[in-house]
Amino acid sequence: MAKMTKSQLLAGLAEKSGLAKKDVKNFLDVIAEMAYKEVKKNGEFVLPGFGKMVKAKRKARTGVNPATGAKIQIPAKTVVKFRLAKAAKEAVL
Numbered sequence: 001m002a003k004m005t006k007s008q009l010l011a012g013l014a015e016k017s018g019l020a021k022k023d024v025k026n027f028l029d030v031i032a033e034m035a036y037k038e039v040k041k042n043g044e045f046v047l048p049g050f051g052k053m054v055k056a057k058r059k060a061r062t063g064v065n066p067a068t069g070a071k072i073q074i075p076a077k078t079v080v081k082f083r084l085a086k087a088a089k090e091a092v093l
Contacts (some may be wrong), residue, residue: 039080051084 014021038045046052061078
């Protein structure tokens with residue numbers, strides 16, 4: 001089974017909502033832009049019914065180079081994680 005493409009998503013949302021594809025695309029672009037800004041500024045962005053994007057700090061750790069087996073130090077860094085909402089988990093599973 002093939003994954004849904006962006007154009008298929010836009011077409012489906014346009015059909016169900018009665019909006020033009022162009023409007024749906026602009027709406028999704030605005031949500032993404034808002035999410036990125038909010039996570040950068042406040043550390044999290046909640047999308048009700050789906051989940052939330054959260055900025056998290058990873059500690060420095062020791063890793064292993066799989067090619068040589070040599071131990072390497074992986075520096076601490078900040079990453080973005082997505083935590084799925086309980087309702088979304090229950091709907092899918």
